[in-house]
Amino acid sequence: LVDDVVTARQSLELGLPLSAPHVAQPSHSYDYLIVGAGFAGAVLAERLATIGKRVFLCDRRPHIGGNTYDCFNEAGILVHKYGPHIFHTNSEAVFSYLSRFTSWRPYEHRVLAKVGDMLLPIPINRTTLNGLYGLELTDEAMAASFLASKAEPVEHIRSSRDVVVSQVGEHLYRTFFEGYTRKQWGLDPSELDKSVTARVPTRTSTDDRYFLDIYQAMPADGFTRLFENMLDHPNIRIETSLDYRELLKERIAPRTIFSGPIDHFFEHRFGPLPYRSLEFRHETLDTEVFQPAAVVNYPSPDVPFTRITEYKYLTGQVHPRTSISYEYAKADGDPYYPIPRPENQALYKKYEALARQRADVIFVGRLGTYEYYNMDQVVGQALSTFRKLNNSAANEKAA
Ligand code: FAD
Structure with a gap:
């Protein structure tokens, strides 16, 4: 057989x-x-x-490989066809199971948000607050009391908007969440279930890692190779x-x-x-580095895409050119997000x-x-x- x-x-x-x-x-x-x-x-x-x-x-x-599929493009740069996939977990069992099929490259993901002319860390941390408001919050206690002063109590928390406003207030909500969420989901945050943003990850430290999991790493030869081995x-x-x-x-x-x-x-x-779909516009540029972080989010409603990813950060590949993708959320197409x-x-x-x-x-x-x-x-x-x-x-x- x-x-x-x-x-x-x-x-x-x-x-x-x-x-x-x-x-x-x-x-x-x-x-x-x-x-x-x-x-x-x-x-x-x-x-x-x-x-x-x-x-x-x-x-x-x-x-x-499903949505994690990666491949070398015509320029020889490893890209993720369906958008950036960063492996992170707190599960020792999952990590050791996958380690049978790949070795790993340590990688800690960082994301910036473009607000006006500024690039500020996401999740919101002390650097974000200092940059956005021109402050000099020098320790965690100062940042915590500043954030507390921004929070606006909401009596009944029903939607994603209520969660964010109750924790960080209207201004930070509008700056980082409102436009991004509208683009991402095609819905106003007030129409989205509160579970979408059960907790707004804000930090009073200057830790700018996107994830805090114990295991953060990328498959050394990419996801597709991991699947081939598996x-x-x-x-x-x-x-x-x-x-x-x-x-x-x-x-x-x-x-x-x-x-x-x-x-x-x-x-x-x-x-x-109902599913939300995505479209990626992949480009290769004649420059070694395009942006200062793997992912830059664009929360502004005036920009049609949600984020730009530069893949060499994820893969560690050294190459004289660089490949990026613009990500657009849309209603129709392949199902991505429930x-x-x-x-x-x-x-x-x-x-x-x-x-x-x-x-x-x-x-x-x-x-x-x-x-x-x-x-x-x-x-x-x-x-x-x-x-x-x-x-x-x-x-x-x-x-
Ligand atoms: P999929 O990978 O979607 O696989 C399902 C497969 O079924 C597809 O290949 C599809 O073609 C196939 N299929 C469907 N219908 C049929 C049919 N009729 N006949 C035959 N085949 C069919 N997770 C993270 O941990 N970190 C990240 O950074 C991260 N980033 C993400 C970014 C984006 C843009 C998206 C959309 C997801 C991200 N995820 C991330 C989540 C991650 O993609 C999923 O957890 C994972 O891929 C789900 O695996 P799956 O096997 O359930 O689904």
Whole structure:
């Protein structure tokens, strides 16, 4: 059976695209059909393969890696096709699991926001306050009391706007959050669930790291290479540029693991779940450095994009030229972010109830469970799904 299985590594060594023409298989040639080769699908493929399960992994995109896919562009610069992905986690289990497939390059992410002519650290810290208001707050206590003086009590905190205003006041809200949020979500912060900004990360120190997690690092040879290593197993067959719907008639496997959008799976029976989409304009410039940080946010409503990323900061690559991407949020297109509003959660719950009736399908990942997850959370979710599958298989055997 495994003779015709082309693993990711073999495809690459043979110079084949990871999209060999799809070959019809007899019914149930595999134990699992996994839809989506992002972190959710790939981790489950790897785990199941190592316990002897035969896995057919497909993705409708022409590559593995899902949204974390990175590749060298025409100038030879490593870029993230779907926007900047920075790995960070507090989970030792997730970090050590991924370390089987990559070595790491230590990397601490920093973000600046362009306000007028100034570039100020985000999250708001003491440097941000000093720069914006021309102050000289020299210690944490001074910064804390300044921030407290800006906060404006809101009686009933209902929306994202209420959260921010109650913590940092109207001026900081308008300067950093209002325009950015409107562009990002296509909604005013007053229309967004308070959970979107459950806590505004402000700091009274001058620590300008974007994340504070214990583990902050980038895969030394990029995310795609990490995925190639993860999926390099003879029990895994990979087909890219293949929508799972093309396989439905073939009954390729008795069980499906689905990491695409759950509402697509059920053919939008209750109507489409709202997602926010993104568009990236990638450019390569004849200069070594373009901006002073990996990411510069543009909160102003007068600028159409939300942020600019310069990839060499993330990858550590040394190159005489540099590649950047402009990021635009939009309503239509590939689903990127589930939109966190109570009515959308209610709609998702209806799909979740349908999903519970399908013992043959497991829904995972950001789109399968309609939840904004970071990479480490998706890996954690996939590892725990695997443990449950493995335990229930062991119980069935024992019974
Ligand atoms: P995906 O990576 O989206 O994979 C799902 C796959 O399913 C896709 O490849 C899709 O093509 C495939 N698929 C869908 N439908 C079908 C179908 N019908 N047939 C076949 N295949 C199908 N997380 C971080 O930890 N740090 C970051 O810095 C970070 N930055 C981000 C920046 C952006 C712009 C975005 C959008 C997300 C970011 N994330 C970040 C989150 C991260 O991208 C996700 O946590 C992770 O990629 C989710 O993995 P997944 O497998 O659930 O989904």
